[in-house]
Amino acid sequence: MPSMPLAPSREVAAARVQTGQARHISLEHLLPPLILSPSLGALLIFVYIFIGTTFFVSMTNWRTLAIDTSIRQPLFATYGEMFAMPRFQADLRNTVIFTVLFLALAMAVGLVLAILLDHHVLGRAVFRNVFLFPYSLSFIVTGVVWRWIFNPETGVNVLFDITGVNSLLGALGVGPLRPGWLTDPQVVLAVNGALARVFPAAEGLQVQLGIPVALIPTAIAAAWQLSGFAMAMYLAGLSAIPNETREAARMDGASEWQVYRRVVVPMLRPITVSIAVILGHTSLKIFDLIFAMSGVGPGFATDVPGIFVFEQTFKATRYNLGAAASFVMLVLVSAVIVPYLARSLKED
Amino acid sequence: MIRKRYSAIALALSLATAAVSLLAPASVSAQADNQLEVFSWWTSGGEAAALDQLFAGFGARRPSAEIVNATIAGGGGSAARPVLQTRLAGGNPPDTWQVHPGWELLGQYVEAGYVEPITELYQSEGWSQVMPQGLIDTMTRDGQIYAVLAGVHRGNGFWYNKKLLSQHGISVGSSLSFDEFFQAADKLKAAGITPLCVGDSGIWASAELFENTLLGVVGPEKWMGLWNGSVAFDSPEVKQAMTIYGRMLDYQNSDHAALSWDQATKKVMEGSCAFNSMGDWAYGEFHNARLVDNEDFGWVSHPGTDGAFVIVADGFVMARNAPHRENNAEWLKAIGSKETQEAFNPVKGSIPARTDVDRSKFGPYHNWSMDSFKTATLVPSVVHGEAAPAAFQQALNDAVTTFVTNHNVDAFSQALVSGMRAAAPTTGL
Numbered sequence: 120m121p122s123m124p125l126a127p128s129r130e131v132a133a134a135r136v137q138t139g140q141a142r143h144i145s146l147e148h149l150l151p152p153l154i155l156s157p158s159l160g161a162l163l164i165f166v167y168i169f170i171g172t173t174f175f176v177s178m179t180n181w182r183t184l185a186i187d188t189s190i191r192q193p194l195f196a197t198y199g200e201m202f203a204m205p206r207f208q209a210d211l212r213n214t215v216i217f218t219v220l221f222l223a224l225a226m227a228v229g230l231v232l233a234i235l236l237d238h239h240v241l242g243r244a245v246f247r248n249v250f251l252f253p254y255s256l257s258f259i260v261t262g263v264v265w266r267w268i269f270n271p272e273t274g275v276n277v278l279f280d281i282t283g284v285n286s287l288l289g290a291l292g293v294g295p296l297r298p299g300w301l302t303d304p305q306v307v308l309a310v311n312g313a314l315a316r317v318f319p320a321a322e323g324l325q326v327q328l329g330i331p332v333a334l335i336p337t338a339i340a341a342a343w344q345l346s347g348f349a350m351a352m353y354l355a356g357l358s359a360i361p362n363e364t365r366e367a368a369r370m371d372g373a374s375e376w377q378v379y380r381r382v383v384v385p386m387l388r389p390i391t392v393s394i395a396v397i398l399g400h401t402s403l404k405i406f407d408l409i410f411a412m413s414g415v416g417p418g419f420a421t422d423v424p425g426i427f428v429f430e431q432t433f434k435a436t437r438y439n440l441g442a443a444a445s446f447v448m449l450v451l452v453s454a455v456i457v458p459y460l461a462r463s464l465k466e467d
Numbered sequence: 468m469i470r471k472r473y474s475a476i477a478l479a480l481s482l483a484t485a486a487v488s489l490l491a492p493a494s495v496s497a498q499a500d501n502q503l504e505v506f507s508w509w510t511s512g513g514e515a516a517a518l519d520q521l522f523a524g525f526g527a528r529r530p531s532a533e534i535v536n537a538t539i540a541g542g543g544g545s546a547a548r549p550v551l552q553t554r555l556a557g558g559n560p561p562d563t564w565q566v567h568p569g570w571e572l573l574g575q576y577v578e579a580g581y582v583e584p585i586t587e588l589y590q591s592e593g594w595s596q597v598m599p600q601g602l603i604d605t606m607t608r609d610g611q612i613y614a615v616l617a618g619v620h621r622g623n624g625f626w627y628n629k630k631l632l633s634q635h636g637i638s639v640g641s642s643l644s645f646d647e648f649f650q651a652a653d654k655l656k657a658a659g660i661t662p663l664c665v666g667d668s669g670i671w672a673s674a675e676l677f678e679n680t681l682l683g684v685v686g687p688e689k690w691m692g693l694w695n696g697s698v699a700f701d702s703p704e705v706k707q708a709m710t711i712y713g714r715m716l717d718y719q720n721s722d723h724a725a726l727s728w729d730q731a732t733k734k735v736m737e738g739s740c741a742f743n744s745m746g747d748w749a750y751g752e753f754h755n756a757r758l759v760d761n762e763d764f765g766w767v768s769h770p771g772t773d774g775a776f777v778i779v780a781d782g783f784v785m786a787r788n789a790p791h792r793e794n795n796a797e798w799l800k801a802i803g804s805k806e807t808q809e810a811f812n813p814v815k816g817s818i819p820a821r822t823d824v825d826r827s828k829f830g831p832y833h834n835w836s837m838d839s840f841k842t843a844t845l846v847p848s849v850v851h852g853e854a855a856p857a858a859f860q861q862a863l864n865d866a867v868t869t870f871v872t873n874h875n876v877d878a879f880s881q882a883l884v885s886g887m888r889a890a891a892p893t894t895g896l
Contacts, residue, residue: 418872435861
């Protein structure tokens with residue numbers, strides 16, 4: 120490649136603009152869109168057109184194996200039918216409760232582990248990997264193992280018996296500890312009555328708004344798997360906080376608790392937001408863990424929209440209903456992701 | 468001009484990628500000729516062994532043909548059906564697939580035009596003379612027959628641990644009424660024995676208990692009326708059945724939601740509970756555990772269902788535009804043949820769809836079931852997709868899931884009424 124003159128003469132430059140070089144410039148401009156176009160095209164087809172198709176299917180009469188693309192009248196009838204189903208109401212309740220329980224557990228455990236690892240340098244690399252390890256498992260594996268653990272007759276309840284916890288409780292006059300875990304159909308802390316006083320429309324709810332007991336073990340299993348991820352994120356965040364900041368706080372007389380409470384944790388806020396968004400959308404879309412661990416659960420105590428979509432689409436062949444539920448899931452996930460994306464775009 | 472050259476290469480590469488991605492599907496169409504693709508969800512030990520008997524029957528007729536065994540694991544076809552639906556919708560059907568007669572065959576596959584009639588096989592092979600007309604009717608639409616059955620299970624079985632019952636002074640005769648069941652259940656409960664075992668993880672086992680109870684209360688005639696719309700799901704006798712079902716649930720094991728159906732059967736064998744309402748695939752569990760008919764365990768019809776035979780049958784079809792028609796016709800002929808039916812059914816634990824088989828090849832239970840098959844009214848099962856559309860089947864499962872925890876009869880019957888309305892094939896309700 121011959122080296123080009125750094126400052127071409129005016130005539131040469133003018134000649135370039137007039138002749139073939141003009142094409143060169145326009146090619147330079149065209150190239151990025153041209154190279155991007157296959158992936159943009161794929162994105163358009165496989166994401167946006169599919170979202171549109173799903174929405175279209177949710178508006179049709181398609182509810183047998185034979186494709187039927189006539190529009191269902193009145194419009195949105197399938198959505199009305201779906202929101203009136205006690206099962207779907209339970210699914211929405213479960214999604215919210217599961218997300219809150221799972222996020223709180225995973226982030227709390229992740230933060231504590233990260234702080235401990237940040238302190239004790241000995242064996243740090245080993246423990247970091249030990250805690251991160253569950254993250255590499257498939258949700259199906261986690262689900263199957265934790266289903267065994269929470270089996271009321273053979274799982275963790277046996278541990279209560281052989282460790283003497285139950286004989287101790289028996290001696291104290293309290294009955295033995297034998298929770299039903301995944302088989303417990305109860306919904307605790309139901310707020311239907313209180314809600315109906317504020318919104319009379321809540322009387323129409325066919326589902327108890329509270330915490331389904333059977334959902335707690337699933338949140339524990341999910342937190343077990345993903346708290347390692349939260350820990351890794353927090354560790355990265357902690358290493359970015361300069362030691363001088365903590366030293367300064369200590370010089371000002373802050374106790375170790377206050378250093379964390381007032382300085383370190385507030386400085387980790389961006390990390391906390393990222394974890395909440397990443398785990399939050401995982402939780403809203405969860406299917407495999409729950410499907411393997413408990414299925415729909417007693418009285419839909421552990422049912423989630425993902426399982427609803429799968430069963431209504433492929434078992435009941437109600438394609439319009441499955442599509443409608445998928446669309447609601449998309450809206451739920453967008454409610455979490457879009458504000459986050461908007462914020463990070465503004466920051467850029 | 469390195470930059471320009473690189474740009475050109477990049478452009479060419481991206482265009483090539485796009486071209487390949489557009490052209491790729493066109494090149495995948497080569498298929499071997501002498502094959503037969505059989506789609507089923509028979510993967511567990513006994514089921515796979517039974518499927519091998521069908522393959523052997525076909526192999527005797529077409530030794531050179533290669534069988535493509537497209538089984539997909541998953542109880543009751545829960546994982547297989549989505550795959551099948553996708554393949555049918557995509558115009559890439561297997562040659563033949565496993566199907567239940569009744570609505571699943573006629574409403575789901577015949578209506579949508581995915582299968583071809585095989586009426587001429589019924590004539591040429593003489594099946595119409597040796598298979599009950601009531602059974603053939605469940606596969607007939609507009610005078611055309613669309614499937615051939617390999618074997619028939621009886622859905623309304625009520626199994627019990629004979630030794631356990633006699634220990635508590637309970638004997639069961641040739642039939643059991645609801646009152647007799649509840650008396651026995653009270654006695655067992657007082658002695659600290661769980662009377663009824665249910666394994667309803669995946670809910671259908673509890674739905675089957677309800678199905679049998681409903682049939683026992685309303686009888687076969689009104690049972691058929693439920694599916695043609697002449698009997699409503701909020702009629703008094705249906706609600707009465709729901710109340711009895713709720714009472715039966717009061718006697719069930721506390722860990723029912725954590726168990727599968729076969730684990731519940733196992734609990735009956737172990738003697739930790741006494742009764743189990745289940746189709747006769749449960750017989751296979753007793754048999755495999757080497758328990759003796761009428762000695763270790765016994766059976767009657769589910770209370771109230773003596774005169775009825777709930778059909779849970781497995782058949783195979785001829786796909787429309789099947790890639791290997793000739794082989795498929797031989798496959799269906801093999802399934803309907805006497806030899807294959809006699810080889811398949813003892814392994815599968817069902818009875819043959821033909822009534823002219825050698826009964827000495829079957830044990831006491833299956834001879835009892837064959838007697839019932841000849842004399843009882845044959846009725847379709849809703850839990851196994853024969854009596855009503857899949858959408859109603861799902862609505863039933865959902866309603867049962869809720870009822871098991873809240874025992875609300877009015878909400879239960881209301882859910883079934885609206886489930887039937889949503890499943891009706893009419894549009895724009």
